[in-house]
Amino acid sequence: MWNLKNLFQKHAHEIQRVLQKSGHGADEAEDLTQDVFLRILGAEAPQQADNPRAYLHRTAKNLAVDRYRREKIAAIDAISEERYLELADDAPGPETIVSDRQQLALLQQKLAALPPQMRRAFELYRLQDQTIAEVAQELGLSVTRTWTLIRQAYVQLRSALDDDNEQ
Numbered sequence: 035m036w037n038l039k040n041l042f043q044k045h046a047h048e049i050q051r052v053l054q055k056s057g058h059g060a061d062e063a064e065d066l067t068q069d070v071f072l073r074i075l076g077a078e079a080p081q082q083a084d085n086p087r088a089y090l091h092r093t094a095k096n097l098a099v100d101r102y103r104r105e106k107i108a109a110i111d112a113i114s115e116e117r118y119l120e121l122a123d124d125a126p127g128p129e130t131i132v133s134d135r136q137q138l139a140l141l142q143q144k145l146a147a148l149p150p151q152m153r154r155a156f157e158l159y160r161l162q163d164q165t166i167a168e169v170a171q172e173l174g175l176s177v178t179r180t181w182t183l184i185r186q187a188y189v190q191l192r193s194a195l196d197d198d199n200e201q
Contacts, residue, residue, distance in 0.1 A: 036086050042071055045087055049094045058098065066101065070094045137195060144194040148187055155180055156187035 046067050053063035070093045126134070145153060151173065158169040159180075170180035 036074070038071065038075060041074075041086055041090065045090050046071070049090055052091065053094060053098060056098065062101075066094060066097050069097050073097065140194060141191060144191055145187075148190060151175075152183045152187050155183040156191075159184050 049070060050063045050067045053066050054060060058066065070090055073093055074090070145156070148156065155169050155173060155175075158164045158172060159166065164172070166177055166181050166184070169184070170177045173180060175183075
């Protein structure tokens with residue numbers, strides 16, 4: 035088994051220089067060098083126990099190639115703060131949030147006002163993801179009658195939303 039501390043003291047600077055000469059910046063080369071030793075720390079005994087230097091260099095090369103591939107797939111562009119501020123925000127604005135909350139309150143109110151059997155059928159089907167047949171069985175109704183109740187609930191709730199949007 036290798037003495038990691040001795041290997042680091044003996045080869046870390048050399049590996050970092052080789053990585054810099056191959057086109058990596060100083061910070062990136064330093065990160066890759068640390069990753070090499072972390073990889074060895076987490077690995078089982080390497081196959082080439084007789085040549086740790088070669089193993090370190092090969093590991094560094096492999097990690098550098100992996101990083102290059104990862105960056106090529108998901109390239110990150112640095113953008114200015116002004117450009118960042120111009121980007122569209124997908125979050126809803128305050129007006130949308132208030133409007134949505136008002137519509138939700140209205141729907142809750144209209145849902146509570148539905149006849150009990152209709153409300154229960156709608157809640158089981160729409161809010162508890164039961165099938166029409168499961169709802170029908172729970173309510174002791176035919177599938178056709180259950181579907182009619184659910185459809186009527188949809189119509190009444192949609193009408194309440196449409197009436198509110200017209201105001």
